Amino acid sequence: MSVTYRDAAIADGPALADMGRRCFVETFGPHFPPDDMTLHLGRMFGPEGLSAELHDPDLRVRMAEENGEIAAYLKLAPMSLPVPHEPGALEVKQLYVLGLWQGAGVAAVLMDSAIETARSEGAPAIYLSVWEQGARAIAFYARRGFVQIGVAPFQLGSRAYQDPVMRLGL
Template sequence: MPEATIRRAGPQDAEVLAEIGARTFSDTFAHLYPPEDLRTFLAEAYDLERTRANLTDPARAAWLVEAEGRAVGYAEAGPCGLPHPEVTPACGELKRFYLVKEWQGGGLGGRLFAEVIGWLQAAGPRDVWIGVWSENFGAQRFYARHGFDKVGEYGFEVGQTVDREFILRRSGVSFSTQGRSDARAQHDFA
C-alpha cells in the first residue's frame, strides 16, 4: 500500500472534507436508514458552509489524510458537545474519524488518532470524549485500546431514526496514544 500523508486541513479543504465525510458515512451506515433520513442527515452534517465554518473556528481542528492523489480520510476535534453531565468547557471531543474502507486496518488509523490526541492534549492533559454507535464493535475495541471507557449513552438522530450511541471518555491523565491495554468518531468512524 502506498504511503499516506496526514496534514492539518484548512478552509480551502472544506469541499473535500464534506465530500469524504458524506461518502464514508454513507458507505458504512446507509443500509441502516430510510433514504430520506439519510439525505436529511447528510445535507446537514456535511453542509459545505458548516464545514468551512468549522475549519475557521480556532477551537476546532481537522486533519486530511491523502494518498495516491486523493483524500482517503479525515478527523475533526474540538470542544465536547456530547450530552453528559460531567462534560465541562475544558473537555475535548474527537468529533469525526473517517478512513475509506481500503485504508482501514494498516495502522493509518493509529497515526491519525495520534495526531488528533496530540492536538487535544497540546495545552496539557484533559478529558477526551467520543460518541460511538453501539453496534460499531471495531471502533469500540480501537478506543478501548487507547484508554477510553464507556460512561453513558444517548440517542443519535439520523433524520427520524434514532440510534443508540455510546459515550466514551478517556480521563485527562497523561497516557501514550497506544493505550493502556490490548483489550471505531464516534458514530462516524468509518
C-alpha cells in the same frame, strides 16, 4: 501506501465534505432509512456542514492523504456531548476512514495526533460518541484506552438514537 498527514485548511472543505459523505454512506448507508440518510448527509456535508465548520477556530481537523486523495480525517473540538465532563475536555467529533484505508493504521495515527494535541493543551480528557453497532470502532477506541461512560443522543434525519459515549483520561 504512501500516506501523508496534515491539518486541513478552509480550502479543503469541499473535498473533505465529499469524502465524509462517501464514508458515511459506505459505513452506515445499509443500516438506516434512505430518507433519514438524505437529510443527515445534507445537514452534515452540505454547504452549512463540514465546509462551514472549518471556519471555527476551535475546531481542528487532521487529515490523511494518499496521492492527493483524502483517505481519512479526524475532527477535534471543545466538548459538546451532553454528559458530565471536566472543564477543558475535548471531543473527537468524527473519525472517518474510507474502506480502502481501514486497517492500514491511518486511524491510529490520527487518534495519536489528537491525543498529543489534547495533552499539549492541558485537556484532562477526550470524549467521543460511537455508533452502538460499530463493533470495530468500539474495539479500536477501547484498545486506545477509551472506556464507555454513558450514552448521548445522535440525530440522524428525523430519528434520534442513543450512542455510547467513551472517555479517555489524559
